[in-house]
Amino acid sequence: MNYEPTDGGRASYAPNEKRDCTVRAFAIVCGLSYAESHSILKDAGRKNQHGVHFDTVLKVIGWRYRLKRRNDTDTTLRGFVEAHPTGRYIVLERGHALALVDGVVYDNLSPTPRSKVRAAWQFVGIK
Secondary structure, eight states: OEEEEOOTTHHHHOTTOOSOHHHHHHHHHHTOOHHHHHHHHHHTTOOTTSOOOHHHHHHHHTEEEEEOOHHHHSSBHHHHHHHOOSSEEEEEETTEEEEEETTEEEESSOOOTTSBOOEEEEEEEEO
16 A cells, blocks of 8 residues: 655644644645645634544535445455545545545555545545
């Protein structure tokens, strides 16, 4: 499984921010800076230093996406990556979101290949 360690630009914008995995994943998948992603999610209701329910935010910001069905996500991270070698996804594990772009996992944590994928949103554009 290919992995690229990254903080998504947090160190240069908000080094003390915590619980921002969705901000980082959103920035990477959409090709935004951390600052742009942070601002968009804040405008959509995310509070600093707090996690966010991403499916609710998507509706507010007008992100076009395909939510992968349960049988698509009832797998391990390794299995999901292998089944989706192309495309741009935000993948939700238990309490953590990461970016998957064209078969490469982008995150600040080393991925756990056996972790269970809870949900995944495929980025298809901005309205």
